[in-house]
Amino acid sequence: MVTPVTPPTLDRTSPPPRPAAAPTEGVRARIRARAHGDLLAAAEIAARLTDRQAAGLDPLPTEPADLAPALLRARRREVRALPDDTRLLLLLAAADQHPLPTRAFLRAVAAAGLDTRPLDAAETAGVASAGPDGVTFRDPWIRVAAYETATPADRRDAHRLLARVLDGRAEAPHRAWHRGAGALGPSGRLAGELASAAAHARVAGAPALARALTERAASLATDPAAGTRLLARAAADAFESGDADHARLLAARTTAGPLTGVLALRTGNAGEAFDAVLAGVTQRAGTFLRDGAPHNGAPHSGAPHEDIPHLLARATEAAVYTGDLRRCREALAQARRAGIDPPGVLPGLAAAVDGRYGDARDLLQAAAGHCGPGGDPTLLVHAGIAALLLGDHTRAATATLRAAEAARARGAAGTVVQAREFRVYADFWTGRPRAAETAALEALREAYTTGQDNAACHLQAALAMFAALTGDADLCRERAATARAHALAHGLGLPAALAQWALAVLDLGTGRFDAVAARLRALAGFGPGHGHRAIRHLATPAYVEAAVRTGDTGVAKTAHADYDRWARTVRSADDLALSARCRALLTPGAAAVDHYRAALDLHAGGTRDVERAHTELLFGSALRRLRRRTEARDRLHSALEAFTSFGAPHFADLARAELRALGAPAAPLRASAAPEGPQSSLTAQQLLVARMAADGATNREIAARLALSPRTIDHHLRGVFTRLGIRSRIELVRILAETP
Template identity: 75%
Template structure:
């Protein structure tokens, strides 16, 4: 996906680039090339040959049009043509050759590579003259950044005056929420700057802007030319070895609190004044401490949170985000943790800083407040889009999917996760993609796709263990254990959850271990490990009582029911369901009903058992959770009661999972299995498995029938 984006969607250039990648680049350890000549030289050479075959006058018109569009779009071509009375009739030759064409706004190129070739084929002096002409026709404050760009591109050599102009223009573009433009301006300013320290600072700004705008490869390439702890930490957290992120971010926070003109990484300026009711953007130091807290969350090394908290206290500032709550939880001060997390979760007003909103969502998830988690993460993504911080959008979605999943919307969560996965890969956020792969493994476990669950979990764990990512490693392990639990493989589930509980930072995660405890208790009871089940439940119950969340208390009551003999369990199950009624974890409520119905059946309370089991079956059918649904049917068969299907069959495609429907639509659009696999980051074998499942569920035999079925308006 990153390859296609870098080569402007050209499949021939993509094939050429893939063949040229080093082993480290192919593994994501080194950034992909950033310059056209390094991406696909043969493709560029072929396009240059076409341009060179054109008359001089045609190449001149194309050069001016290309300079107006690449790499910064300025929309000044027509004004420049009018200013020098340039004859545009030579463009007809390019139109006849199919290379370019006239448009209402100037010139359109056949493709991006033709535009690049039209620019790079020209002599350097001609390119500089084109930029100077475009600069002359750009006027007014709104066009000042683009005017500065052309003035800088038209410079013959280093210029302190032009570097200062470009630097100021970059700051204005950055404040206006256009990091792509500000990054281009800062990089050009660095090229014109003679002072090495100032040049390093400008390159750090350009790298940060490239990251914010979603160009992770360029950010990493630029960052390699400078030394900025802040950027190094962010890149390590999102695309490198996450274990190195905490130290870099903490060092950057301390440095930001004691500014030095020649040191420290770039920070995005906060808005001048937030909207009424909106949260205020954090200071640079607070922002970096918040990022350090994220590093602790992703790696699972929550013991390091107190270090960042101590640094905040020494710097005389309030600890931001979830940092204080994490530190209190690590110390076992659950009531303090609850209060601190509640305060953080409450900062989810619209129009706020994306980082604060993301932390509000994480805090809400830790409290089990899923509606507020959805609100905070959706607003974090919206705020990131509004500010041009593309890289933060998929990160917000990583945490939204937890809430969507447990509240009984696994298909919606899966679709959102797949979209975020594509964004993460496209923007070079491989660690975020790993987290989403693990979440998708959990969705596959619930929806009964054993092969997909194992493939997603294996991919997530492989990357996570190599990059010190305890959160996705633990989530993937939980997904495999949940698949075993839902399928009735209790010994395997207990072993997997026991391994999860024993895994340390980089391999496991305390929060995931906590969330998985009710499943561990269930699996341990089923395998006769009552003592360890009681120990696990005791810790979970302490947190549940401290936080007071309805679902946590409900799950603790369910654990007590599992640990109670015979009829003594029934009141605990009733308590659990009463608490679930005030909660939001619909998936766990259905599982509580299944376990309650099973207990009632064994006690020969047939009528109540039938009602509970039918309710659980209906819920699992609505979640498209076949393994859990089959367990409910098995209990009903043992009871001698009919198990009526409740799935909505009004639309044939309603029988498909979200993953199957996505694959089906791509196949119907003409994509091959390999093309679908590339776009979804899966293997062709898995896509073949999905299509066979689609054909079976829909009762069809060919792609032609699939096209006809999906074209039916009744299925839209």
């Protein structure tokens, strides 16, 4: 039997002192969710956090009495002031609504022959109101108080009554829940019924329901080992549903090392996550090889051999996040010892690390092919990663979009965030940085709310890249610093490298080639946890450009040689185009022209519109130096128009500078591409902040929604006021109302 956790004392009067450190952005987002929008509750929760909780190192409490005891005491007083028959009806309504909304209140009232007129007293007191669909509580804290102020016997009676009126196959999980909640003590039969109902809920895409059922089953289990396994399964369900705090608290009550590793992958140290997950693979492989012949089963069923593909997928992700791709060999060796065909991108990454580019291409193409609709979300995410490595951004976008849809249909909030993490790469290079930035901001809020701080770090780095392209230097540096601080503390080489690359792109847009070369040279030297081979590869064209501009052609040729070998192997149009551009940069005089033309021809078959525009800019500059004025002017105007439409002012300024050096005016954009009105002077981020401010949001509210500091929002608004020539928010509202 697993002994239920004893609730903490409900009448505490001395909250712990406020932590010295302010909560991180991720912790603040989870506080807002736990507070259900109540500002007083949020303030009380924040004041009670330990230093480790404020830093996101320990999970937040999940019990209302641990979150905001003072607020809950006040709500209990309101409920206790009501007549007994009113409180009985409120108890029944509360039991019907939380944690599983079963919508059986009115049926239960009718079955028990109860009179609903006592609810008038609750409405008069402003506690709750009755309607045709049942009872509506003033806030969730009142609902909790209505349940907790009842005696244990009355609570059990309420659950048993609700269980009696729930019938039919569709209501079986909810009936099982109330039967379990009405139990006097451990019961193997009820635990089995709840576990079976949870399995059906999982298949139906309801992990939150599955978590509640499985956790209740664990509390009723008569076998300690079975109870521990149920707790581990409940922790996994909690994480899938987006409640990482509850998942971590449940996992702490088990001995499930692999589960701890999976949770650490999204919230802790990614290197430690790999070790824990791989240890789980070893353990399960050993158990399976003792008990039976190798067999490829579907993940998540619970049998040792069927867990291995799922754990290998997580090990692959840990290797990707850390940047220690050599460790893919370890995971691959474990898979082969168990006779398992490794899933996803694992064998392709291992081949790439070994320099077997042809094998890597074939294996990654096979993985990228698993991007059809309705597939397993994890396989779809891996298909997207494989497509990104192959330079196939169209397929990457398709796979990650379908992964998010499939995960959302299954209620898997954690996988939704992961799919959106990798979608941003495809969106960014296709010339839609503003749309990609909006999508990344939404994903960032999801990551923080669901407790996936490592995912949030990756998205912060991606947003730094968007800011670099759109010319917002302050925002780029702030986001890059935020991402790197978290990444280096958690062994996350992928976001650390992406943030470094973003800073290099910012320098590239302002022509600071020495800084670009220094940043990317350092990136090439960073080891696992600090850098990433894939990001180093993606940044090679920028490195070659900077190295050539600073006279370091020997290093540039070496970097290009490996990039060209990969491009020729995978036959990606974009990679081949960028390789041709690098060759043009490395070729002196008029001989470079043919390489530039070849690059633009290849770009026509690719999707990286931002890179195509940059190739036109470099080509136009080369033509200007060769005194081919007419073609140079055409190329530079094309680059100027593209960068302006992308919202990339720094790169547009480089094109204008080339046109001025050519002695040609920067021609106006076509009417369809030119933004109109005063808003045209604002950056994408400034316009977003301005619109929120015009809608009445405070600086702090805007900061929370955009995952920035209030100081940064204040900086953006000062910039908005300066560019628009205004002094107040009232004028801002007027200007935004007058222009489309």
